[in-house]
Amino acid sequence: MAEGELKLFNYDDIQIGEELGSYEYVLTQEMLDNFRSSVQDPDACFPTLAVKHDATALNMVYDDQTGGVNAGNEVEFFNPPIVGKKIFVTGRIHDKYMRRDKPYMVIEATAVDEDGRMLERLRTYQMKKPDEVGKKWHPQS
């Protein structure tokens, strides 16, 4: 999706179950090497975590000027991705709710490879009032 077609993100308008961007890419050795180096783990085999499948799916559909803070992640691993294989990702809004007067959104992405192997399912709990977290982190300012 071209950037000009992005919808402006509005928390009130998003719907639970709403589909986000679907996309594909090829995992390269360079991506895997970069990931392993960044986390100091030569055996790390899910560089998909750094690709941030769910956030990428959101950003392919929405222009999110609000931003958010990652309050939590849930990830399930099924099979490590293989270098050179195409990865297909589908994303959706898994949930939205208010907690302590703060708006939360849960985005989810599922990844399979070109052979139909399930790779990973990732969920991110985003708190959509980032300035509130900033105040908590820096109560003196």
Added chain:
Amino acid sequence: MASPIVDNASIPTLTKSVTEESILQFESCGILERENIHNNYELAARRLGTTYTLASGRMSVTFASEALRRFFGPEVFNHSGSVNLKFLRPVKDGDTITVSGSVIQQDAVENGTQVTVQVQCHNQNGDTTAVGQGYATVPQG
């Protein structure tokens, strides 16, 4: 993991240095060239009031995943593992993050034993930066 898992068994403790370089390298693994609060200092300052480079929560997920993979073994964890982390404090450039945890529950399931591990991440000051659980299904026999 060859031998049966003992209740309260500790997972390997891991310590990771988080630097601006590692944060930016992790962010560079994405497939969208997009600025966010982890790779754009000014954007983070504007949204969160931060004065430092902030690591993605997914880096902590990756660290926890490594500790769990070492505990369960890659053949188990990479095909049945999961991680569920809640982020409590920011992880930033210069931090040293230690991951630790222990087995808190074991449940018989159809194809083996589902093992639940309580996981926590601490920074160099002893502050808890993330808490949660890791899971994997250890096959019978």
